[in-house]
Amino acid sequence: MAKKGSLTINSENIFPIIKKWLYSDHDIFYRELVSNGCDAITKLKKLEIMGEWQKPEDLEFKIQVITDPNEKTITFIDNGIGMTVEEVDQYINQIAFSGAQDFLEKYKDKANEEQIIGHFGLGFYSAFMVADKVTIDTLSYKDGAKPVHWESDGGTEFEMVDGDKAEQGTTIKLYLNEESLEFCNEYRAKEVLEKYCSFMPVEIYLTNAAAEPQFETIEKDELTDKDTVIETIVEEAKTEEKENENGEKVVVEISPATEKYKIAKRPVPVNDTNPLWNKHPNECTEEEYKGFYRKVFHDYKEPLFWIHLNMDYPFNLKGILYFPKLNINYDSLEGTIKLFNSQVFIADNIKEVIPEFLMLLKGVIDCPDLPLNVSRSALQNDGFVKKISDYITKKVADKLTGMFKTDRENYEKYWDDINPFIKFGCLKDEKFAEKINDSLIFKNLEGKYLTIAECLEENKEKHENSVFYITDEKEQSQYVNMFKEAGLDAVYMTQNIDNPFVGYLEQKNENVKFLCINSDLSDIFKEEVSEEDKEAMKADVDALTELFRKVLGKETLDVKVEKLKNEAVSSMITVSEESRRMAEMMKMYSMPGMDNSMFGSTETLVLNYNNKLVQYVLNHKEGSHTNAICEQLYDLAALSHGSLTPERMTKFIARSNELMMVMAEA
Numbered sequence: 061m062a063k064k065g066s067l068t069i070n071s072e073n074i075f076p077i078i079k080k081w082l083y084s085d086h087d088i089f090y091r092e093l094v095s096n097g098c099d100a101i102t103k104l105k106k107l108e109i110m111g112e113w114q115k116p117e118d119l120e121f122k123i124q125v126i127t128d129p130n131e132k133t134i135t136f137i138d139n140g141i142g143m144t145v146e147e148v149d150q151y152i153n154q155i156a157f158s159g160a161q162d163f164l165e166k167y168k169d170k171a172n173e174e175q176i177i178g179h180f181g182l183g184f185y186s187a188f189m190v191a192d193k194v195t196i197d198t199l200s201y202k203d204g205a206k207p208v209h210w211e212s213d214g215g216t217e218f219e220m221v222d223g224d225k226a227e228q229g230t231t232i233k234l235y236l237n238e239e240s241l242e243f244c245n246e247y248r249a250k251e252v253l254e255k256y257c258s259f260m261p262v263e264i265y266l267t268n269a270a271a272e273p274q275f276e277t278i279e280k281d282e283l284t285d286k287d288t289v290i291e292t293i294v295e296e297a298k299t300e301e302k303e304n305e306n307g308e309k310v311v312v313e314i315s316p317a318t319e320k321y322k323i324a325k326r327p328v329p330v331n332d333t334n335p336l337w338n339k340h341p342n343e344c345t346e347e348e349y350k351g352f353y354r355k356v357f358h359d360y361k362e363p364l365f366w367i368h369l370n371m372d373y374p375f376n377l378k379g380i381l382y383f384p385k386l387n388i389n390y391d392s393l394e395g396t397i398k399l400f401n402s403q404v405f406i407a408d409n410i411k412e413v414i415p416e417f418l419m420l421l422k423g424v425i426d427c428p429d430l431p432l433n434v435s436r437s438a439l440q441n442d443g444f445v446k447k448i449s450d451y452i453t454k455k456v457a458d459k460l461t462g463m464f465k466t467d468r469e470n471y472e473k474y475w476d477d478i479n480p481f482i483k484f485g486c487l488k489d490e491k492f493a494e495k496i497n498d499s500l501i502f503k504n505l506e507g508k509y510l511t512i513a514e515c516l517e518e519n520k521e522k523h524e525n526s527v528f529y530i531t532d533e534k535e536q537s538q539y540v541n542m543f544k545e546a547g548l549d550a551v552y553m554t555q556n557i558d559n560p561f562v563g564y565l566e567q568k569n570e571n572v573k574f575l576c577i578n579s580d581l582s583d584i585f586k587e588e589v590s591e592e593d594k595e596a597m598k599a600d601v602d603a604l605t606e607l608f609r610k611v612l613g614k615e616t617l618d619v620k621v622e623k624l625k626n627e628a629v630s631s632m633i634t635v636s637e638e639s640r641r642m643a644e645m646m647k648m649y650s651m652p653g654m655d656n657s658m659f660g661s662t663e664t665l666v667l668n669y670n671n672k673l674v675q676y677v678l679n680h681k682e683g684s685h686t687n688a689i690c691e692q693l694y695d696l697a698a699l700s701h702g703s704l705t706p707e708r709m710t711k712f713i714a715r716s717n718e719l720m721m722v723m724a725e726a
């Protein structure tokens with residue numbers, strides 16, 4: 061039998077297109093060829109189960125990948141179903157190309173867009189991305205089948221002749237082109253196989269044909285019939301000369317003679333054929349989950365907890381999602397969700413399938429039903445894919461709300477780590493938000509974790525329907541202390557995500573006011589002032605306002621004079637809630653050329669009428685130190701609220717020194 065022919069294809073030469081298309085992930089041919097081998101073996105296993113084929117006793121299913129840097133080749137050998145000459149003709153010469161044609165037809169207008177996920181559908185022909193010439197030697201499992209040899213040099217021509225393969229299965233050999241020689245390097249091959257084939261269902265063995273043979277030494281009783289003994293190592297018995305009871309010297313054996321074997325190094329598969337996600341959740345131990353996490357994500361910090369997804373109906377989906385230990389601001393978080401299709405790795409973080417906020421997690425998802433031979437934009441609009449995504453979201457929300465209800469202690473323990481993720485989820489996904497809403501908790505000044513409802517309940521006497529929050533512990537320490545002294549409560553909202561999240565909370569809780577702790581001085585800190593007193597104070601208030609504006613050279617400075625209960629407080633800065641949020645928004649979107657002043661006055665200088673220094677200034681407007689005291693009061697208020705500009709800081713330090721000199725001289 062010898063057959064020559066042109067590949068069934070309309071396009072003049074498909075290979076340049078394949079090369080161009082698949083350029084971004086050249087290494088993918090490894091996945092395609094190994095998974096074809098896996099499929100071939102899986103098919104044969106099925107035939108065996110159906111009684112259509114009898115497996116020889118000593119046959120072990122496996123895929124071998126042999127790199128040969130001298131020959132510049134890579135060989136893929138499987139002992140699967142094999143192909144008859146008709147099948148090669150049909151699947152390789154015709155079908156594959158019709159698949160490729162469909163592919164081209166669909167995407168010819170988008171040739172420059174990175175739109176294809178797995179480039180599925182090109183399968184075997186992806187070999188031509190890296191090879192000038194490819195040969196196939198195959199023998200079908202069928203009785204009386206004849207071996208076939210096929211080769212093609214990447215043009216549109218192929219040649220098919222009788223082959224000499226003696227065992228059932230398929231051997232595919234790639235003669236690499238000059239640009240792709242990296243792929244016959246053993247280490248590169250290992251890297252790529254680990255990337256794509258780590259969990260494929262058939263054992264994969266990688267060997268380097270050019271490497272020196274490697275050996276290992278085993279104990280005598282460890283020898284199996286698969287080992288090739290190179291040498292028997294005999295260790296003689298150890299003896300010692302000792303005296304016996306009669307004072308005579310005798311030789312005694314302290315350890316017996318041993319025999320060990322030097323054997324050819326036992327091959328170790330590069331993959332784990334039965335990944336943990338395939339096991340039933342009831343059968344997995346905590347140690348297994350943690351070990352799997354370490355192995356797959358190379359993260360040696362333990363995950364907090366995990367969710368084992370296991371669904372058969374209405375679609376097939378398995379996977380494990382881990383909540384990693386974070387405790388850092390959400391914008392520097394990065395998770396990885398690895399997507400598999402029947403244990404074949406597809407890609408990381410495919411956002412069409414996995415909701416965006418879940419990308420902060422680490423995990424694996426295996427979904428054999430995914431339609432992967434379509435473009436990403438098609439996936440986006442696919443109702444089925446949406447269902448998968450909804451299912452995953454629901455499972456995650458269920459886990460969290462379940463934990464909140466039945467294991468609140470741990471939930472609170474994890475909260476600092478998981479809250480950015482949950483908040484991000486609330487902002488991104490309405491359904492998730494709805495489910496999780498009642499399980500949102502906030503850390504208060506005492507370090508207790510409260511829901512909004514609990515917060516409101518605890519504080520209903522002191523500030524009804526308002527929740528105070530801290531955005532910066534350091535900058536707002538003065539307010540925090542005042543709140544603590546007055547027995548008031550506030551919650552910590554100090555992460556970047558909390559800024560947009562407050563907006564979300566307001567939307568969800570329309571009757572509740574959310575106020576930053578420094579936004580306005582709560583009435584609780586103030587003495588009650590009668591209308592008459594106010595009248596009486598008015599002249600002083602005007603005088604203080606005028607004085608500070610003049611001394612500070614700020615014509616429009618907002619000054620408020622309050623009778624604060626705590627006499628020790630002299631001056632403070634407050635920032636109105638709106639302007640603070642505006643400033644934060646500008647910071648977030650980093651709007652150039654805009655600053656707070658564009659939105660009118662933002663800060664208010666609050667002076668405490670009950671404070672002695674303020675009274676001193678009021679009564680000594682012309683005093684020789686009055687200007688310095690005013691400036692100092694303003695700077696101190698700003699300092700306890702945040703920081704000073706470098707220029708202002710320099711002046712503040714100089715003035716502080718001068719003031720101390722005055723004290724020293726007094």
Ligand SMILES: Nc1ncnc2c1ncn2[C@@H]1O[C@H](COP(=O)(O)OP(=O)(O)OP(=O)(O)O)[C@@H](O)[C@H]1O
Nearest residue numbers: 096097100142151152156180181182183184185230
């Ligand atoms: N190692 C092999 N052993 C037996 N048959 C094979 C082997 N490789 C390929 N084939 C046959 O050739 C066909 C075409 O292979 P190809 O990789 O191009 O596409 P596919 O595997 O069908 O689809 P895809 O790779 O897109 O999932 C296969 O369906 C299979 O019948």
